[in-house]
Amino acid sequence: MNLENKNQVESRSGKIILLEKDQVLVDLITFSLQSNFNFEIIDVSKVEDISHVLQDEQNVSLIILNYNYGNECLKFVSDILQNQQKKILLFLIASKADISKLAENPTTTEVISTADTLNELNQIMHKHFQRDQRSISSPFCSIAARTLIRFNGINDDVYVQLKTGRFLKLFSKKDLITLDDITHYARKGVTYLYLKSYTGKWILREINKNFQQNLTALSTGGKVQLDSSTRDNDFKEDAEKFKINPATQKILTVDKEFVEEINLAVNKSMTLIKKNPTLGAMLRKLRVNRDKKNYFNAHIGMLSNISCGIARLLGWSSEITLEKLVFACYTHDIALIDHPHLAQIANMKEFEQKYNELNEEERTTYLNHSKDAAELISTIPNISADIESIVLQHHEMPDGSGFPHKVESQRISPLSALFIITHDFVDYIFRNKEWYLDDYLELARKKYPFSTFKKILTTMEKMRDAQQ
Numbered sequence: 001m002n003l004e005n006k007n008q009v010e011s012r013s014g015k016i017i018l019l020e021k022d023q024v025l026v027d028l029i030t031f032s033l034q035s036n037f038n039f040e041i042i043d044v045s046k047v048e049d050i051s052h053v054l055q056d057e058q059n060v061s062l063i064i065l066n067y068n069y070g071n072e073c074l075k076f077v078s079d080i081l082q083n084q085q086k087k088i089l090l091f092l093i094a095s096k097a098d099i100s101k102l103a104e105n106p107t108t109t110e111v112i113s114t115a116d117t118l119n120e121l122n123q124i125m126h127k128h129f130q131r132d133q134r135s136i137s138s139p140f141c142s143i144a145a146r147t148l149i150r151f152n153g154i155n156d157d158v159y160v161q162l163k164t165g166r167f168l169k170l171f172s173k174k175d176l177i178t179l180d181d182i183t184h185y186a187r188k189g190v191t192y193l194y195l196k197s198y199t200g201k202w203i204l205r206e207i208n209k210n211f212q213q214n215l216t217a218l219s220t221g222g223k224v225q226l227d228s229s230t231r232d233n234d235f236k237e238d239a240e241k242f243k244i245n246p247a248t249q250k251i252l253t254v255d256k257e258f259v260e261e262i263n264l265a266v267n268k269s270m271t272l273i274k275k276n277p278t279l280g281a282m283l284r285k286l287r288v289n290r291d292k293k294n295y296f297n298a299h300i301g302m303l304s305n306i307s308c309g310i311a312r313l314l315g316w317s318s319e320i321t322l323e324k325l326v327f328a329c330y331t332h333d334i335a336l337i338d339h340p341h342l343a344q345i346a347n348m349k350e351f352e353q354k355y356n357e358l359n360e361e362e363r364t365t366y367l368n369h370s371k372d373a374a375e376l377i378s379t380i381p382n383i384s385a386d387i388e389s390i391v392l393q394h395h396e397m398p399d400g401s402g403f404p405h406k407v408e409s410q411r412i413s414p415l416s417a418l419f420i421i422t423h424d425f426v427d428y429i430f431r432n433k434e435w436y437l438d439d440y441l442e443l444a445r446k447k448y449p450f451s452t453f454k455k456i457l458t459t460m461e462k463m464r465d466a467q468q
């Protein structure tokens, strides 16, 4: 396993030197800055190290210094900064008693009180740094492993970053991470672990609720108990940013032209469907119910966007292919239009689980819906055989466990494979309030270890880059 040890997710836009004795505070400041801004933090413990870092490193924008190093130290740093050609900001962390003495220092840009360090630092950072230095919307944030284990009640997955940039789940939410685990990974050079961003932000909010008390607890070897009841609000905020929205808008339909291409495909599909009396009547039913929660509308919208998005990543996004995909999205479950509860049954396994809840007619309707829809579509003059086969095969599985024909991977067309995976992914998004692409891909790789399917899943990894 090729593990990444640096405390950075992607290339950062600048560097901050942090001179602070208290290791816990170093970890908390780093955690906070990296959750909110796009800087690499270089922490040093001796004042002389600042000049070394400035000699070796380009692009240092800020020095954060704790005044408990003393006036001499401040003078030393001020002299260095005055001799620098480039403007580097200096923020001082100081106690209330010291703050009044510091007003006169010419190089100090800002003074941050020790009472509420992270909140004040955050506000001041926003004042001085432009948008491009704010944190990119990364779904993960880094935290020093030794600090991470000091929080009780995180109750979320913990990741490690590989050299390739990918994130790998190291501990699941149920695991208890011990000091032994941390020591074990530290020996391998891994001192930083990763949390989902919204979990990181929630922990920061919890720390900041009573900063001094929490810092004292952590600095004296204690632990901080997180309050899980404050977690949901934050989740909702981030859910907006990272979940459904990016999946349908940002990740896959990144530019306007592509959205227009999809819309064009939708319009063409609609015109074609309307011309067919049976399909047309079904489409009208779909249109009448514009309730946002309506399963079909939400399902079809997501399917269209995501399937076209993946097709584009695969390089299969000719106008004609997009039209085929969109048409299949609108029609694949059309035989279930009056039975949304049946359309939500994902596969044979779920069908068997629900078997006793369904009556005979429902069972037959479900088992035949792919064939019935394909048959309806075949009545449209000049319809592409690809659309028919996507619709017919949309519940087939590459290992032969699907239906209606139990075909295996060699007989599943590439476009059907794309549709099957997209359908599964959309289903996963719908069912998991907290979904992440990596989690899905991990499951999907086990489910679809076959050539075309594998290629599609590998291509879907690119979506993660767009998500960040």
Ligand SMILES: [Fe+2]
Pocket (backbone or CB within 6 Å): 299, 332, 333, 343, 423
């Ligand atoms: Fe469906």
Ligand SMILES: [Fe+2]
Pocket (backbone or CB within 6 Å): 332, 333, 343, 369, 394, 395
């Ligand atoms: Fe279906």
